[in-house]
Amino acid sequence: MRILVVEDNEGIAAGLRSNLMQRGYAVDVCATVAQAWGALTAERFDAVLLDLGLPDGDGSEVVRRLRAQIARPGLSPLSQLKPLPDPSTPVLILTARDQVQDRVAGLNLGADDYLVKPFDMDELEARLRAMMRRAAGQASPVIRYADLEVDPAAHIIRKAGQKVEISPREFAVLWALLLARGRVLSRPQIEEHLYSWGDQVESNAVEVYVHHLRKKLGQKIIVTMRGVGYFMPQEQE
Structure with a gap:
């Protein structure tokens, strides 16, 4: 953020x-x-x-x-x-x-x-x-999505009740996609949530963070729209 x-x-x-x-x-x-x-x-x-x-x-x-x-x-x-x-x-x-x-x-x-x-x-x-x-139109301080519970105050994520350890920037990527769920975010749009002026932006950083999130939270949690960007479906069973 x-x-x-x-x-x-x-x-x-x-x-x-x-x-x-x-x-x-x-x-x-x-x-x-x-x-x-x-x-x-x-x-x-x-x-x-x-x-x-x-x-x-x-x-x-x-x-x-x-x-x-x-x-x-x-x-x-x-x-x-x-x-x-x-x-x-x-x-x-x-x-x-x-x-x-x-x-x-x-x-x-x-x-x-x-x-x-x-x-x-x-x-x-x-x-x-x-x-x-x-x-973002979110009333509750904790966002629930499929089997995830995301607490932005404590930067804690639980999957099926179990805490999942993620880095601050992995959390920032997930949070940006979660608030925009149903909409595709391009790589530059996601990078805007991650970096301050003067920060060195690695060319494949977003891809790496998405890869880590999929390993930790499930392969279907983030969808790639090739050539456009990434999104989380509006609803997930």
Whole structure:
């Protein structure tokens, strides 16, 4: 799962990045509104952690512009070539502004949650997971699929009641496919969930992770659509 942190305080940004990476997330960091918008235009993120007081403007502008990205008919072919950020990307505001009106304004603008600094990392991660779960239409904190139970909080997978040991990146691949079940994800789309900027991407990494998951969870758990990508069927008996 890939997170964009938008925070101009280097110490806070570094702490968030380190803590989240230790918990199995891929994390990228921006310090300005312009950088954040450039990142959201170029990449796909599972969630955004957004500070409000940024050097070149208010972080709420990122939320406003993000939620305004609705496909409109009649766009010229040239304009359609420019990628649009996903307007449904979950956003959690992290700020020192603790007044009720600030929280109300942020949520009304389109943020999914609001957390006041200083905060506890366990609470932040719990809110982050809940936010992404809602965005995926998943009410329960544990996903059940066939004979699997997947707990994203503990990064634990059980098959027929037995715990299965998998690596953080194997978990990230499974989680991405599970949330998108019924839809094919290409290799680049899966890689977006695995790597931060600057990470070395091995050409066959996704194939290796899929191979390991099939060995551990069953050959039919992930289906290959040759030349397109991978998917998990919507339902599996």
